[in-house]
Amino acid sequence: MSWLRRDPGAAAGALVLALACASALLAPHVAPADPGIQDIVNRLAPPLSRSAGGVYWLGTDQLGRDILSRVVYGARVSLTVGLTAVALSAAVGTLIGVLSGYCGRLWDDLLMRITDVQLAFPSILLSLAIVAVLGAGVRNLIAVLAFSGWVGYARVARSSVLGMRRREFVEAARALGASHPRILRRHILPGVLPSMLTIASFSLGGMITAEAALTFLGLGVPASLPSWGGMLTDGAQYMAVAWWLATFPGAAIMLTVLATNLIGDWLRDALDPRAAGT
Amino acid sequence: MQRYIARRLVQAAVVLAGTSVLVFVLTHVIGDPVALLLPFQASQEQLAAVRHALGLDRPLWFQYVAFVRGALHGDLGLSVRQHVPALALVLERVPATAELALTALSLAVGLSVPLGILAALRRRTFIDRAALLFTIIGQSMPTFWLGLLAILVFGVTLRWLPTGGMGGWAHLLLPATVLGVFSAAGITRLTRASVLDVVAEDYLRTARSKGLRETAVIGRHMLRNAALPVVTWIGLELGTLLGGAAVAETVFSWPGMGRLAVQAIFARDFPVVQATVLFAAAVFVLATLLTDLLYAWLDPRIRYG
Numbered sequence: 001m002s003w004l005r006r007d008p009g010a011a012a013g014a015l016v017l018a019l020a021c022a023s024a025l026l027a028p029h030v031a032p033a034d035p036g037i038q039d040i041v042n043r044l045a046p047p048l049s050r051s052a053g054g055v056y057w058l059g060t061d062q063l064g065r066d067i068l069s070r071v072v073y074g075a076r077v078s079l080t081v082g083l084t085a086v087a088l089s090a091a092v093g094t095l096i097g098v099l100s101g102y103c104g105r106l107w108d109d110l111l112m113r114i115t116d117v118q119l120a121f122p123s124i125l126l127s128l129a130i131v132a133v134l135g136a137g138v139r140n141l142i143a144v145l146a147f148s149g150w151v152g153y154a155r156v157a158r159s160s161v162l163g164m165r166r167r168e169f170v171e172a173a174r175a176l177g178a179s180h181p182r183i184l185r186r187h188i189l190p191g192v193l194p195s196m197l198t199i200a201s202f203s204l205g206g207m208i209t210a211e212a213a214l215t216f217l218g219l220g221v222p223a224s225l226p227s228w229g230g231m232l233t234d235g236a237q238y239m240a241v242a243w244w245l246a247t248f249p250g251a252a253i254m255l256t257v258l259a260t261n262l263i264g265d266w267l268r269d270a271l272d273p274r275a276a277g278t
Numbered sequence: 279m280q281r282y283i284a285r286r287l288v289q290a291a292v293v294l295a296g297t298s299v300l301v302f303v304l305t306h307v308i309g310d311p312v313a314l315l316l317p318f319q320a321s322q323e324q325l326a327a328v329r330h331a332l333g334l335d336r337p338l339w340f341q342y343v344a345f346v347r348g349a350l351h352g353d354l355g356l357s358v359r360q361h362v363p364a365l366a367l368v369l370e371r372v373p374a375t376a377e378l379a380l381t382a383l384s385l386a387v388g389l390s391v392p393l394g395i396l397a398a399l400r401r402r403t404f405i406d407r408a409a410l411l412f413t414i415i416g417q418s419m420p421t422f423w424l425g426l427l428a429i430l431v432f433g434v435t436l437r438w439l440p441t442g443g444m445g446g447w448a449h450l451l452l453p454a455t456v457l458g459v460f461s462a463a464g465i466t467r468l469t470r471a472s473v474l475d476v477v478a479e480d481y482l483r484t485a486r487s488k489g490l491r492e493t494a495v496i497g498r499h500m501l502r503n504a505a506l507p508v509v510t511w512i513g514l515e516l517g518t519l520l521g522g523a524a525v526a527e528t529v530f531s532w533p534g535m536g537r538l539a540v541q542a543i544f545a546r547d548f549p550v551v552q553a554t555v556l557f558a559a560a561v562f563v564l565a566t567l568l569t570d571l572l573y574a575w576l577d578p579r580i581r582y583g
Contacts, residue, residue: 117296250423
């Protein structure tokens with residue numbers, strides 16, 4: 001636990017992320033109310049309003065739904081979409097990058113040109129275009145985000161494999177008669193994973209923001225599910241009369257993304273001491 | 279240098295060709311343009327008739343060649359809703375997007391480059407810590423939320439600035455600042471890191487020991503070398519911003535390309551979506567190409583290599 005004292009930023013990040021995960025997992029137990037229940041009499045009630053049922057700590061929205069409960073439930077969508085998209089893009093990107101670096105030649109050239117093409121697309125526009133073709137929805141959203149995120153892993157994995165391919169421990173394994181799959185699994189992959197983990201941590205924040213942005217534009221999670229991006233859409237419409245509608249879900253997004261960035265910083269410094277402090 | 283330029287040009291052409299394939303696959307293979315054109319309740323016969331009329335029943339390679347030939351002549355199809363060339367609709371929006379992008383990036387560079395340099399030169403002081411705090415918060419703040427907060431504070435509560443639309447610097451200030459914050463956070467971080475990278479180099483000690491004034495050491499030797507990665511980053515940032523900031527433009531009702539793309543998606547006007555994506559990708563490829571050429575010119579190791 002000594003790292004907690006050395007890096008209070010990462011400790012705070014871990015705490016916030018743990019809180020977000022806990023509210024996602026335990027939403028029905030920690031949320032004060034059902035996020036879908038409408039209390040029309042108390043619609044647009046400001047934070048700390050009292051009602052027959054209790055206190056609306058963060059106020060209510062235009063349909064009288066409890067904002068605190070919706071923020072708690074919203075963590076489910078953000079974290080599910082974010083974590084799944086990160087896991088998918090990391091797995092695909094690492095696999096492609098490792099194979100590209102290990103096999104080399106034509107395969108490598110082809111894959112690197114594909115990553116060039118994809119890097120040429122501003123990712124939000126690419127996501128918009130794909131969503132326009134496939135249609136909105138949680139599953140398509142995850143696919144789109146995973147598709148826009150794999151390139152970073154592939155690039156980094158490839159270059160670190162290129163550095164490792166001719167190293168003594170790989171040559172030795174090959175001389176001892178190890179098969180290619182065994183070399184990849186036992187010798188190459190463990191060397192690549194730390195940097196993949198760092199990228200994943202940074203990209204989780206980006207995925208959560210992208211999910212919220214697409215949902216905010218009306219192209220992501222359907223309105224029937226409570227989500228931070230969707231709450232911001234409502235909040236934007238009631239900005240002039242009820243500031244709390246947009247403020248709290250936005251703060252939830254920012255704190256979660258901040259937490260993943262702080263953890264990413266710490267991971268990078270811990271795994272690559274040369275980059276520490278930059 | 280000439281070989282480098284030639285190689286880079288070929289690379290850009292390959293990327294553009296790949297981009298056209300990606301857009302084609304998206305629009306013609308994964309998505310069905312006819313299904314997007316017609317209302318949901320259209321019959322199979324109606325679909326087939328339109329498919330034939332548009333040449334979509336021909337082999338894929340034939341369609342691709344026709345698509346590329348059209349694109350090269352500036353023909354990206356007609357807008358389904360407005361019945362004018364899709365590219366013309368996109369080009370109409372370019373000035374608004376460019377105005378916003380250039381203002382945002384100027385604000386960002388003007389703030390972040392001095393801040394990054396100062397943070398590196400005064401490492402581990404208050405200013406360094408403040409700069410780091412700014413970068414990490416700036417990079418974590420979703421643009422659309424910052425935009426909503428800015429509208430709430432400066433537009434709704436204080437009534438200092440208009441909440442949306444275009445016209446005059448007052449309309450430009452909020453969206454450009456909001457868009458600039460994210461860029462500024464990245465540039466500050468990179469500037470600080472690049473200056474720290476060169477700060478211990480031998481040539482700086484040489485420059486100091488031959489009696490150069492500190493301003494000359496910093497200006498002529500340190501910053502010139504630290505500038506390289508920062509220039510590349512700013513070029514990429516400009517390329518991205520010129521592609522249209524879909525979210526910020528929507529929040530501030532800014533009539534740019536990003537907002538056009540979002541509106542076109544809701545109107546199921548696919549030729550316009552396609553034209554926006556292709557145009558944005560082309561601008562981005564051009565921006566990276568120019569950045570790389572500028573980089574080569576700035577860095578003698580490439581210029582004479």
